Amino acid sequence: MGASKRRKFFLIDLYGTAVGKKYVMALTGVIGIGFVITHMIGNLKMFLGKDAGGVYAIDHYGEFLRELLVPILPRTVALWLLRLVLIGAILLHLHAAFSLTVLNRTARPVKYQSARDYQVASFASRTMRWTGIIVLLFLAWHLADFTAGWANPGFVRGEVYRNIDASLSRIPVAALYIVANIALGVHLFHGTWSLFQSIGWSNPRFNKWRRAMAMGVATVIVVGNVSFPVAVLAGIVKV
Numbered sequence: 046m047g048a049s050k051r052r053k054f055f056l057i058d059l060y061g062t063a064v065g066k067k068y069v070m071a072l073t074g075v076i077g078i079g080f081v082i083t084h085m086i087g088n089l090k091m092f093l094g095k096d097a098g099g100v101y102a103i104d105h106y107g108e109f110l111r112e113l114l115v116p117i118l119p120r121t122v123a124l125w126l127l128r129l130v131l132i133g134a135i136l137l138h139l140h141a142a143f144s145l146t147v148l149n150r151t152a153r154p155v156k157y158q159s160a161r162d163y164q165v166a167s168f169a170s171r172t173m174r175w176t177g178i179i180v181l182l183f184l185a186w187h188l189a190d191f192t193a194g195w196a197n198p199g200f201v202r203g204e205v206y207r208n209i210d211a212s213l214s215r216i217p218v219a220a221l222y223i224v225a226n227i228a229l230g231v232h233l234f235h236g237t238w239s240l241f242q243s244i245g246w247s248n249p250r251f252n253k254w255r256r257a258m259a260m261g262v263a264t265v266i267v268v269g270n271v272s273f274p275v276a277v278l279a280g281i282v283k284v
């Protein structure tokens with residue numbers, strides 16, 4: 046048997062264990078956090094308005110992403126490769142989360158007889174499943190809103206700034222964005238905290254830093270992402 050085949054089996058075997066699934070949760074979670082932070086920084090360009098050429102900075106940025114690595118690769122190919130990494134990470138994150146739940150249930154077929162002691166499990170950790178589902182439903186809406194345009198009557202392909210204004214100036218939609226991004230923040234707070242646990246970095250000495258890191262990631266994302274619907278409603282971002 047070749048070394049690469051053995052290695053492949055090793056990875057599949059590892060994924061069969063609870064620890065392996067936790068590694069996958071951690072790795073795919075880091076990919077997700079990386080995307081969400083980069084996406085938030087990209088969206089901040091809406092505050093720059095138009096550039097010297099009279100083009101909205103955020104429209105320019107959208108075009109830059111579609112043109113990534115041209116002419117080494119044809120237009121949008123690099124973007125699609127990045128999208129595939131993201132789709133793969135989301136599917137693996139969901140699969141690992143689902144099968145870890147099944148593993149936990151089979152490890153404890155009899156329900157807890159007394160009320161669970163929730164003092165040890167924080168609010169964020171108990172609600173991971175629900176905040177995850179909210180983020181997933183939000184993502185489906187979000188792609189219909191800004192990528193396909195089905196959920197946005199004012200949608201014009203390629204005109205990102207206009208699409209943001211058209212979508213988020215609807216109060217119920219702005220409210221949906223605010224609620225979903227707070228749910229995302231709660232999810233990321235516990236996710237960032239527990240990913241250190243999954244890779245074995247849990248020690249009273251740096252738990253203070255773990256907490257600070259988790260709080261930092263969640264706060265930056267919530268403040269950044271909630272600022273977008275608020276800016277549209279306040280007329281700061283306006284066509």
Ligand code: HEM
Binds near residue numbers: 128209229
């Ligand atoms: C208020 C917060 C957000 C705003 C204003 C926003 C805005 C946008 C816009 C305008 C696009 C289309 C870009 C283009 O066509 O060039 C987009 C795409 C996307 N957004 Fe967001 N977004 C927000 C939050 C999020 C969050 C929290 C997630 C993930 C949980 C997310 C995931 C995505 C994905 C996956 C795409 C598709 C990217 C692609 O097609 O390549 N967004 N977003």
